[in-house]
Amino acid sequence: MIADVSVESEVPWRRLNPRMVWVDAGRAVASLVPGALAMLVTGTNSGFIFPALGVAITGLWLATENWLRWLTTRYRVTDEHIELRTGVFKRGHRVVRRDRIRSIDIAAKLRHRIAGLRQVVIGAGQQGSGESAVKLDAVSATEAQWLQDNLGSVEAVQAVQVVEAVEPETTEAASGGDDRELIGGLNWKWLGFHSFNLWGLLVAVGFLGALYRLSETVGLDVPGWALDMSDRLGLILTTVMLIGIVWLTGMIGMTALFIAEWWNFRLERVVTGPDSSLRTSQGLLTTRIINRDENRIRGVQLVEPLQWRWFGGTDTEVIGTGLTSGSVKQNSASQILPKTPYRFARRVAHRVLGYPAFSETLTAHPKAALRRRINRAIATTVVLTGLAWFLAYQEVIPAGWWPVTALLLAPALGFAVLSWRALGHARSGGYLVARSGPWFRTTVAIRDDAVIGLTVRQSLFQRRQGLVTLTATTAAGSGGYEILDAATEDVTALAADLLPELEVVEVGERP
Structure with missing residues (x-):
């Protein structure tokens, strides 16, 4: 809840830590380095000057903005509220009740760590109200820990507490007396799942593209080197080698990201x-x-x-x-x-x-759900083939291309079967289990008492095939989880079992 009035006026206001001003001054100076190096190495006529000038202007602007924010930002913590005043041309005053605080996030970027500062973000359920979180950027590490300890000691509903870059001794002191049970730890065999993926290729392309741009600035002829390599090794071997360089660069980049994060x-x-x-x-x-x-x-x-x-x-x-x-x-x-x-x-x-909810045998969905997906695959292929024929008739694409689109039917049918095989649901041990999704096969196990409502949808085509889609509404997660294209009798029995207080009306009947 956000109030509009000041409370406990005798509590003194606090400033953000003044070290942030020196941190931003250092960032402003650092933003001037690329331009200075460009002028020193390549001269003033280099095309690298203008991007470097943009970096310098951005750094100076951010430093000035943060200096003004430090001058105008005040905050205080009372027994019942946390207040924040900020703004240069438009002053803002926010008052948040402490019993509405849902999360206290403490983060530290590299520049914060060097200066012993922390960024504190206090969430009070603002996602639903459109308000932003209360953000203190930045305070000392001691002050951040004090805010976490004191704001967290209220009878508040704290869904998540996030502590980033907290020193080990602080963490151990804060967690003294806790009874811990280890559920899982890092296994380096998992590295393969993170090193070999499409994101790695994107990382490699971006990194190598930046290196290519830099090589142009300093006068290196990379295309000439590649052509010379092609003349000596042959086109095929050179292409394989370049692909290998991209793949290896991406793998190294994703490996480094995995190690840094996990x-x-x-x-x-x-x-x-x-x-x-x-x-x-x-x-x-x-x-x-x-x-x-x-x-x-x-x-x-x-x-x-x-x-x-x-x-x-x-x-x-x-x-x-x-x-x-x-x-x-x-x-x-x-x-x-x-x-x-x-x-x-x-x-x-x-x-x-x-409870072993994911070991339950799921109820398979009827063959009508498979036919529904096969019909979609055939219809999509027919439409695409017809569109390609029309474009070929209008001479937009070569005439021999439109029959190729008919070949899409085979993978489309395979995708339809894959989508149907992913469907399933079960209920056991106080949990509702649902599975669906061809691209991202998602299996959800949610507590029965977390389901606050059920929504049954049935299109005209579903009705003819005896299928319905059930959505279990909950206040957690995404807000609703679907059981797609299930048999009508299965959904009716499941709904009556989940919420017995509801009157279940058979499809086709009127209450």
Whole structure:
């Protein structure tokens, strides 16, 4: 809740830490270095001057903006509220009740770490109200820890606590007396799931493109070198070598990113008194500790991307209230594991849930769901083939191209079968399990008591085939989870079992 009035006026206002001014001054000076080097190495006529000048102007502008923000920002913490005043030309005054605080995120970029500063972001359920979080950029590490300890000591609903770049001694002191249970730790065999992917190729292309631009600036003739290499080794061997360089560069880049993000990864259950939380700690240059209150966890979902499904690669996320990607910069707060083998992800999910929900045999969906997908594949291929024929008739594309589009029918039918085989659902042990998705096969296990409503949809084509789509509405995660193209009688029985207080009306009847 946001108030518009000042409270406890006797509590003094605090400034942001003045060291941030010197940090921004250093960044401004650093932004001048590329331009100075360009003038020194290539002269004033180089095309590199203008990009370097843009970097310098941006650095100076950001430094000036942050200096003005430091001059005008004040904050204070009272027994019931946290207040923030900021703004140069348009002054703003926000008052947030402490019992509405849902998350306290502490982060530190490299420049913050060097200066002993921290960035504190205080979330109070602002996602639904359109308000931004209360952001203090930056305060000292001691002040940040004080804010976390004092704001967190209120009877507030804290869905996620994120601590980034906290010194080991601070972390150990803060967690003294906790009972910890290790659920999972880093296995270097997982590196393969992260090093060999399409993102690595994009990283390599971007990095090599920047190097090529830099080589042009300093006068290196890279195309000439490539042509000379082609003359000596042959076109095929040169092409293979260049592809290998791109692949190796991407693999090295993705490996470095994996090590930096997941170094010393641990997933633990931390019990403090009557409460418990799932804690992940990870990071090489920046230590990140995320605490998730288990009272707010409603389920787990396992996501198997198509390109990794054959190797068992799986992403594991918890479904909980207040767990959003907005509080964590690098990945979602709901993610509790890096990409791992499916068996390991399933074992961890069972320990989190306390029940082997993902070992249940799923109810297969009827053949009518397969026919529905086959019809879509055929219709899509016919439309694309007809469009290609029309373009060929209008001489927009060569006449011999349009029959090629008919060859899309084979992969489309394979995709339809793959999509149908991914469908399934079950209910056991107090959990509703649903699976769907051809590209990202997602299996969700959500607690029965987390389901607050059911929505049944049936299109005209579904009605003719005896199929319906059921959406289980929940206050956690994405807000709703679907069981696609299930048999009408299965959905009717499932709905009556999940919410027995509802009156189930057969399709075709009127209440």
